[in-house]
Amino acid sequence: MSGGEQGEDLAICVRGLRTSFGDQVVHEGLDLDVRRGEILGVVGGSGTGKSVLMRAIIGLQPADEGEISVFGESTLNRDDEDTLALRRRWGVLFQGGALFSTLTVTENIEVPLREFYPQLAPHLRDEIAAYKIRMTGLPADAGPKFPAELSGGMKKRAGLARALAIDPDLLFLDEPTAGLDPIGAAAFDERTRQLQQTLGLTVFLITHDLDTLHAICDRVAVLADKRVIAVGTIDDLLATEHPWIQEYFNGPRGRAAQPPKGGKDQR
Amino acid sequence: MTEVAAFTLEQREESGAPLLRLSGSLSIACLGELPNALEALPGPVGAIDIGGIEHIDTIGAWLVYSLSQKWACEIRGADADAQRLIDAVKPSADAGPPPALHADKLSPAIRILDQIGGATMVALTTLGGLVGFLGAVMIASWSLIRHPSRFRWNAVIQRFEVVGVSALGIIGLMSFLIGIVIAQQGAVQLRAFGMEILTVNLVGRLTLRELGVLMTAIMVAGRSGSAFAAQIGMMKLTEEVDAMRTIGVSPMEALVMPRIMAAVVMMPLLGFYASVLAIIGGGFMCAISLEIPPVTFVQRLREVVPLHDLWIGLIKAPVFGLIIGMSGCYQGLLVKSNAEEVGLRTTAAVVQAIFMVIVLDAFFAVFFTWVGWT
Numbered sequence: 001m002s003g004g005e006q007g008e009d010l011a012i013c014v015r016g017l018r019t020s021f022g023d024q025v026v027h028e029g030l031d032l033d034v035r036r037g038e039i040l041g042v043v044g045g046s047g048t049g050k051s052v053l054m055r056a057i058i059g060l061q062p063a064d065e066g067e068i069s070v071f072g073e074s075t076l077n078r079d080d081e082d083t084l085a086l087r088r089r090w091g092v093l094f095q096g097g098a099l100f101s102t103l104t105v106t107e108n109i110e111v112p113l114r115e116f117y118p119q120l121a122p123h124l125r126d127e128i129a130a131y132k133i134r135m136t137g138l139p140a141d142a143g144p145k146f147p148a149e150l151s152g153g154m155k156k157r158a159g160l161a162r163a164l165a166i167d168p169d170l171l172f173l174d175e176p177t178a179g180l181d182p183i184g185a186a187a188f189d190e191r192t193r194q195l196q197q198t199l200g201l202t203v204f205l206i207t208h209d210l211d212t213l214h215a216i217c218d219r220v221a222v223l224a225d226k227r228v229i230a231v232g233t234i235d236d237l238l239a240t241e242h243p244w245i246q247e248y249f250n251g252p253r254g255r256a257a258q259p260p261k262g263g264k265d266q267r
Numbered sequence: 268m269t270e271v272a273a274f275t276l277e278q279r280e281e282s283g284a285p286l287l288r289l290s291g292s293l294s295i296a297c298l299g300e301l302p303n304a305l306e307a308l309p310g311p312v313g314a315i316d317i318g319g320i321e322h323i324d325t326i327g328a329w330l331v332y333s334l335s336q337k338w339a340c341e342i343r344g345a346d347a348d349a350q351r352l353i354d355a356v357k358p359s360a361d362a363g364p365p366p367a368l369h370a371d372k373l374s375p376a377i378r379i380l381d382q383i384g385g386a387t388m389v390a391l392t393t394l395g396g397l398v399g400f401l402g403a404v405m406i407a408s409w410s411l412i413r414h415p416s417r418f419r420w421n422a423v424i425q426r427f428e429v430v431g432v433s434a435l436g437i438i439g440l441m442s443f444l445i446g447i448v449i450a451q452q453g454a455v456q457l458r459a460f461g462m463e464i465l466t467v468n469l470v471g472r473l474t475l476r477e478l479g480v481l482m483t484a485i486m487v488a489g490r491s492g493s494a495f496a497a498q499i500g501m502m503k504l505t506e507e508v509d510a511m512r513t514i515g516v517s518p519m520e521a522l523v524m525p526r527i528m529a530a531v532v533m534m535p536l537l538g539f540y541a542s543v544l545a546i547i548g549g550g551f552m553c554a555i556s557l558e559i560p561p562v563t564f565v566q567r568l569r570e571v572v573p574l575h576d577l578w579i580g581l582i583k584a585p586v587f588g589l590i591i592g593m594s595g596c597y598q599g600l601l602v603k604s605n606a607e608e609v610g611l612r613t614t615a616a617v618v619q620a621i622f623m624v625i626v627l628d629a630f631f632a633v634f635f636t637w638v639g640w641t
Contacts, residue, residue, distance in 0.1 A: 088296060101607050106368040117295055124302050124330075126368050131329055131356045133366045144370035148605050167295055167324035198355045199325065200348075 010072070011036045011170050011202040012057060017066035019049070019056050026052045028226040030066070039196055039203040040231075041213045043248065044223030050206045051095070053223065054172055057204070058092060059083060070170065088116050090170040091163030095178065097155035099147040105158045106143040109133070112165040128165070136161040137191055153184040157191075164195070170202045177209045189215045210249075210257035222248075272301045272320075272327070276312075284313030287334070293320050293327025302330060311338045318344025328352035393619070400597045404527060407519040419525055426529030430491045431537060438486050442474075442541040445482060446548025449473060454557055463557050467564055470549030471572040479542030480534075480580045481628055484587040487534060488620040492595035495526050496616035499599025500609040508600070518600070527592035534588030535581050542580060575640040583631050587624045594620040 012034035019027045026049040034040045044050050055061035057068055059075050068075045073086060091112075099108050109129040113120055120128075133143055136157045147155060156176055163171060176192065177185035193216045196203050207213060213220055213234065221231045224244050230237055237245050248254055272291040287308075291297060315335055317323070323331075332353050335342050345353060358365065373381065411418050453469040499522055502508050508518050546568070553559040559567075598616035602608050635641075 101605065104370070113295075117298075119300065119303075120298075121303060121306070127333065128326055128329060130366050130368060131325070131358070133368075134358060135325075135355060138366070140364050140366040143366050143368040148607070167326055198351055 009035055011070065012204065013067075013069045013072075014053075014057065015067040017053075017056060017068065018064045019052055019061055020064055025226060027056070030227040032221055032228050032231070034202060034204055035219075036202050037200060038218040039193070039205055039216055041217035041220040042204065042206045042223060043208070043213065043220060045244070048223040049226070050223055051174055054092075054174060054204065054206060058087075058090065058172060084116075088166055089168055090172060091165070091168040092172040093156065093159045093163045093174060093176055095174045097147065097159035099150075099155060099158055099162070101147050104144050104146055105133070105138070105150070105161075108147070108158060109161050109165050112162065116166055129161075132161040132164060135195065136164070137187070152179050153181075153188070156180065156188060160191075164199070167199070168201070170204065171196075173203060173205045173207075175206055175208060177207065177212050182211075185209060185211065186215070192216060210254055214257050214259055271297050271299055274301065274305065276308075284311050284340070286314050286316055287312045288316045288319060289331070290319040290321075292322040293317070293330065294322050294324040295326040297322075298326070298330075305330070305334060312340055314340050314343050316343045317349055318346075320349070323349045323352055325352050325356050329356045332357055393615075396601075397593065397597055400593060403519060404523065404593060407517070407524055411520065411524065417520060419521060422521065422525040423528050426525045427533060429494070430487065430526075430529040431533035434487065434490055434533075434537060435540070437490075438483055438537055438541050439544045441482060441486060442479060442544040443548035443551075445478060446470060446474060446545035446550075447552045449478070449545070450549035450552035451556065454552075464559070464567065466549070466553060466557060467559070467567045468571045470546060470553075471568045472576055474542045474545035474549070475572060475576040475580050477580075477628070477632075479545055480538035480584045480587065481624070483534065483538045483541045483584070484591065484624045485621055487530065487537065487588070488591045488595075488617050488624065491526075491530060492591045492620045493613045493617045495592065495595030496599040496613040497609055499523075499596055500602035500612050503600065503602040504606065504609065523596045523600075526596055527589065530588035530592030530595075531585045532588070534591070535584035538580055538584040538587075539577075542577075573640075575635075579631070579635050579640060583628065586627065590623050590627065591620045594623065 010033050012032070014030060014032040017027050017030040017032075018025065030053070032053075042050050042053065052061055056063050057070065057075065063076060070086060071089060075083075075086060078086070099105070100111065103111070106126070106129050109132050110125050113125050113128060129143070133140075138154060138157045138161065142150070142154060142158065147158070150158060160173075160176070173192070177188055180188060189212050192203065192205075195201065196216075205212070205217065217234075219231055219233055220237060221228050222237065222242075222245055223229070224242075229242055230240050230245060234249065238249055240246075249258075272289065272293050274290070275288045277286045277288055312334070315331060317331055320327075328349065331342060331349075334340075342353065450466055450470050453466045454463055457463050457465050457469075499508070502522070508522070511518050511521060550561055550564045553564050554561055595616045598612040598619070602612050
């Protein structure tokens with residue numbers, strides 16, 4: 001594992017996690033640290049449990065064993081009230097956007113505000129939704145539309161706006177660029193980077209998109225064999241011998257996505 | 268953890284407008300009642316000082332920014348973080364028009380007219396679509412008659428099982444209970460005239476002529492019509508139907524025809540079965556509460572129920588089956604975009620099928636009386 005493990009610098013700290021569905025064990029003895037203010041990319045083959053890891057951290061998937069703490073507070077075995085307090089500190093963008101289909105985009109963005117902070121005046125809520133729509137790059141006429149009327153890229157942006165509605169410190173993104181065209185994906189990456197820097201976010205980013213990894217991730221964690229086999233910058237990972245990592249970053253697609261030699265535009 | 272956000276107003280010597288000094292944590296979790304209190308300030312304010320705040324997020328930044336706009340005053344003491352957030356929430360000059368948030372509200376009168384018009388259009392287009400679909404079904408049947416080798420026996424037999432055999436239990440139980448109810452209620456009313464024996468007429472004629480087939484149709488529409496719509500709708504969503512077309516399989520022949528055939532063939536069988544069980548239920552009730560022994564019941568049944576009552580039921584049943592199968596498949600094929608639509612279409616298929624079955628049943632009743640089958 002990487003160094004710098006002072007408790008207060010870690011946004012997420014996972015130790016010895018084990019999760020399973022019946023007999024099928026997904027994670028066994030998984031350790032992972034996410035530092036504050038970084039974008040951590042999580043990669044791994046299909047079925048290695050990237051989404052399950054995210055669901056375990058945000059408490060949707062019960063862990064059989066192990067410790068998970070977010071901002072120094074354990075997420076396991078908390079009562080409902082406490083869990084709610086912790087949930088205000090993160091926003092999640094699910095793979096398909098997971099927008100509530102019966103609500104308009106504006107109403108979707110306002111749901112977390114309404115639930116967590118009912119004392120906010122409705123007009124303030126509208127104003128907040130308006131600048132979130134602007135910040136995430138949604139078109140000006142998107143507010144009154146229903147999710148079914150949006151394109152894939154716009155659904156992702158609306159999902160991002162909802163995830164950012166209550167100004168979380170931690171943002172979970174599950175394959176944000178999957179299904180977007182390259183231009184849309186690059187724009188989404190750029191937007192994520194920009195928001196992360198402006199808002200000082202910590203981002204936990206699951207992706208299959210090699211361009212995203214190269215463009216915006218500070219570090220990358222590789223999931224294989226039921227645990228995190230390596231964490232580090234892409235250069236660090238390239239120095240390891242693990243065949244899957246070599247295949248992943250040095251395969252035909254991996255090479256194409258690499259930035260030109262010498263031009264290290266990490267950060 | 269952090270201090271709750273608060274504000275003070277300070278009177279300054281040089282000018283009349285006071286200075287608004289914000290303190291504490293200007294983040295959404297710590298705002299509390301601050302936005303409402305600031306809203307209520309009489310104003311105007313000369314300047315906003317945020318030098319004393321501990322922490323700020325975009326919501327705090329928006330609050331500060333909108334206040335500075337409201338009173339046209341400057342923001343003082345913003346550190347780099349605060350300035351960055353204020354710049355982030357500020358609408359930039361090139362951002363274009365402010366985003367629309369809610370759809371424009373129509374006036375109630377116009378909205379009612381809009382809904383009536385919309386519903387009428389939907390009803391008419393559905394009716395037109397169904398007539399078109401009936402044509403498509405006829406064409407598909409004709410081409411199957413001309414090329415019997417394309418007929419999918421396996422699919423049809425499988426549908427027979429799902430639509431017919433699996434429904435035997437529930438339809439049987441339902442009919443038996445309905446027979447009991449008719450006999451019991453009929454007996455109560457007829458007793459007033461001392462004509463309890465007419466209960467047999469009531470049970471026999473009503474179930475064979477109307478209720479057996481009608482209740483079966485309602486049950487089949489709920490069980491199978493909805494399943495047709497949901498299955499075909501999901502196949503449309505996952506593009507299975509399009510995949511079929513590209514491979515050269517006609518969805519009409521592979522998906523629609525087996526289901527419609529199953530509904531058309533199974534409805535008379537189930538309807539007959541339902542009538543028989545309803546009569547058994549009625550006979551059971553007569554034996555228990557009216558002390559009419561089963562032998563007498565059957566004898567009387569043969570005397571008072573004309574054979575054409577059975578024919579009426581059996582003629583109506585396949586027509587009802589056609590309607591149920593068609594509206595299920597038609598609504599399923601109309602699914603386009605999302606999973607929510609599958610639910611709506613399934614409901615529409617059932618409601619439509621039951622409605623049309625009852626309307627047609629009324630026509631049949633008038634027609635058969637007119638031809639003399641009373």
